[in-house]
Amino acid sequence: MSYFKSTRDGQLERAVVDYNRGTLSRRDFMKKAVALGVTAGLAGALATSWSGNAIAQSTRTAAKPEGTYDYIVIGSGSAGAACAHQLAKGGASVLVLEAGRADDLEEVHDSRLWAAALGTDATKWFETTHQKYADNRTHLWPRGNVLGGTSCLNAMIFARGHSSDYDSWAYEGNTGWSFKDVLPHFMALETYEPGGENRGESGPLFVSQPADGRKHPGAQAFMNACADLGYVETKSINSDRMSGQAWVDFNIKDQRRQSSAVSFLYPIREQKNVTILVEAPVIKINFTGTKCTGVTYLHDETPVTVNVSREVVVSAGAIDTPKLLMLSGIGIAADLKSLGIETVADLQVGVGLQDHILGAGPNWETKGPLPVSNYNHSEATCGSAPTAVWRHQIRQSSMSRFPSPRPDTSSITRMAIAFCPA
Numbered sequence: 001m002s003y004f005k006s007t008r009d010g011q012l013e014r015a016v017v018d019y020n021r022g023t024l025s026r027r028d029f030m031k032k033a034v035a036l037g038v039t040a041g042l043a044g045a046l047a048t049s050w051s052g053n054a055i056a057q058s059t060r061t062a063a064k065p066e067g068t069y070d071y072i073v074i075g076s077g078s079a080g081a082a083c084a085h086q087l088a089k090g091g092a093s094v095l096v097l098e099a100g101r102a103d104d105l106e107e108v109h110d111s112r113l114w115a116a117a118l119g120t121d122a123t124k125w126f127e128t129t130h131q132k133y134a135d136n137r138t139h140l141w142p143r144g145n146v147l148g149g150t151s152c153l154n155a156m157i158f159a160r161g162h163s164s165d166y167d168s169w170a171y172e173g174n175t176g177w178s179f180k181d182v183l184p185h186f187m188a189l190e191t192y193e194p195g196g197e198n199r200g201e202s203g204p205l206f207v208s209q210p211a212d213g214r215k216h217p218g219a220q221a222f223m224n225a226c227a228d229l230g231y232v233e234t235k236s237i238n239s240d241r242m243s244g245q246a247w248v249d250f251n252i253k254d255q256r257r258q259s260s261a262v263s264f265l266y267p268i269r270e271q272k273n274v275t276i277l278v279e280a281p282v283i284k285i286n287f288t289g290t291k292c293t294g295v296t297y298l299h300d301e302t303p304v305t306v307n308v309s310r311e312v313v314v315s316a317g318a319i320d321t322p323k324l325l326m327l328s329g330i331g332i333a334a335d336l337k338s339l340g341i342e343t344v345a346d347l348q349v350g351v352g353l354q355d356h357i358l359g360a361g362p363n364w365e366t367k368g369p370l371p372v373s374n375y376n377h378s379e380a381t382c383g384s385a386p387t388a389v390w391r392h393q394i395r396q397s398s399m400s401r402f403p404s405p406r407p408d409t410s411s412i413t414r415m416a417i418a419f420c421p422a
């Protein structure tokens with residue numbers, strides 16, 4: 001199974017991706033394009049436009065960016081890609097610098113292979129220090145190292161969170177964060193395939209539910225069992241009632257993951273005001289006094305400084321964002337001093353990190369073989385308390401092992417329920 005279709009267009013797409021990744025020279029790209037029926041003139045034009053700012057380029061092959069950008073977005077994950085999309089739509093010049101690789105891996109795009117993405121170089125693993133309250137063990141944390149960030153390896157479950165969470169933030173003084181305030185933004189964000197009240201119908205992020213005829217029998221059995229126990233089905237975990245069993249909302253379209261790169265960067269990547277570079281790790285945010293002037297990043301492993309006229313968006317994820325800020329002089333002054341870093345701003349950076357638990361719960365075996373999920377191996381859920389769905393959740397899963405290499409294409413007999421208190 002290949003990510004690229006065997007059609008002429010699919011093969012041309014593959015040639016473009018290989019060219020952009022630097023694994024195909026310009027001459028070989030031209031040869032391949034011509035062999036696929038593209039005229040020599042057009043192939044040359046394609047190579048020229050694609051070696052510019054039309055598509056995510058590796059710093060190994062792309063020219064260094066020139067001039068000053070309105071905005072520089074560091075990291076192209078869930079947050080960064082969405083920000084870049086909105087800024088670019090407004091007409092600003094935007095440079096997206098992504099430390100990780102291009103997203104041309106089938107493990108990233110085929111929703112059934114999501115756990116396999118954890119075994120590729122699209123994933124970067126961090127190990128915690130010994131945790132006192134976890135029997136002194138260390139924990140491994142996977143994060144995205146790819147265009148689209150962790151949205152390329154997560155389980156694709158789309159959960160807004162409970163309205164009371166937002167209302168409590170507003171209650172604590174965060175104006176504009178009540179559920180009433182954020183709801184229009186959630187609606188503008190999504191295209192919700194099943195439709196319904198308080199759902200969006202034309203946003204860049206595609207959200208769906210398992211379709212009739214394609215639902216996994218294990219998930220259906222789970223839904224039936226919940227009903228037998230007296231729970232009442234809710235139509236969506238993102239509706240006004242989060243308790244009860246539900247078919248999950250997820251970011252999957254036609255068995256393809258709707259990563260933040262697919263949803264937010266692909267639609268803008270050909271705009272002239274957008275430059276997206278992969279393999280472009282930012283090593284420092286630059287300041288004159290306390291005014292941010294731009295960033296220094298590695299372009300094909302050579303430090304390059306780019307200036308910004310408006311803002312730098314730091315969206316490098318929960319671990320790398322504080323790390324980068326601290327390396328740039330923003331953090332607790334005493335800590336920075338002990339490491340020989342000059343303080344730009346003495347701020348509480350790098351404290352208060354919270355994690356949610358993902359644990360495997362009860363497992364069972366079926367009497368006979370079952371098919372592989374058409375979606376993400378986690379099609380149904382049962383929130384057992386009227387709080388955020390991630391807080392008290394039993395999630396049906398039809399994965400035979402975690403993390404799994406690739407789903408075996410024949411059948412599975414083992415089932416697991418994931419219980420996620422946090």
Ligand SMILES: Cc1cc2nc3c(=O)[nH]c(=O)nc-3n(C[C@H](O)[C@H](O)[C@H](O)COP(=O)(O)OP(=O)(O)OC[C@H]3O[C@@H](n4cnc5c(N)ncnc54)[C@H](O)[C@@H]3O)c2cc1C
Pocket residue numbers: 074075076077078079080097098099100142143144145146147148149150151153154155156157158159280281282283315316317318320321324
């Ligand atoms: C296994 C797993 C399953 C999950 N399942 C779900 C789920 O089903 N539903 C859900 O809602 N959430 C899920 N999550 C959580 C969710 O994916 C993350 O919370 C979210 O993607 C984080 O977004 P972010 O923008 O903060 O960071 P990321 O998406 O991690 O983006 C950060 C980006 O910054 C880049 N970067 C880092 N340092 C630099 C640098 N110095 N210079 C340039 N770029 C840099 C990284 O390479 C990365 O691309 C899951 C997470 C994991 C690990």
